[in-house]
Amino acid sequence: MTAELTAMWQTIHEWRNDLAALIPKSQRPSDGMPKGTTNKLQAPLNISPLSALIQLDQTALDWAPPHCTTTKQARTWLATNAHTRAHDLQPDDHELFETDTRTTYNLLLHHLPAAKAQTPETRAKAQTKELYAPTIKFLADTLTQLGHPTSPATLRKWKERGHITETHQGYSLTQALEKIGS
Secondary structure, three states, X not given: OHHHHHHHHHHHHHHHHHHHOOOOHHHOHHHXXXXXXXXXXXXXXXXXXXXXXXHHHHHHHHHOOXXXXXXXXXXXXXXXXXXXXXXXXXXXXXXXXXXXXXXXXXXXXXXXXXXXXXXXXXXXXXXXXXXXXXXXXXXXXXXXXXXXXXXXXXXXXXHHOOOOOEEOOEEEHHHHHHHHHO
């Protein structure tokens, strides 16, 4: 799961400039307060990419350590250390970090041209809400229904070895499927 967060931050970091390119240079936040056009023939500022850019930068600053004082430093640090950040967090903060990362990633995908987006599988995975099973037995039954018969004993062994983790929501179906696929 943490490797996926790092990969998302790497993508966010790499594609941030593509998002900024959707905003006219004179209206980017780095040039001061965004300003509207005085040319009546020019289209008004598209506030959606600007809003996404500001949210992306603020999310990076919120989760990066205090020594990262600029948005570029924050994005660069998260692109290489998101897994470290995730391990250092309490469970509730970890879940919030994961949610913020997925939200930022999906926001970026929404604004980039389709040609820039990743494969449909990767995009669908990032946009899919995480599903949880309340018990090991329920997780085993769900996996069996999905065509991956797995015994509760096997799932308990995976839990002991750290392949699947229990959160306050239950056991992650994604983690179990990733383990089956590995």
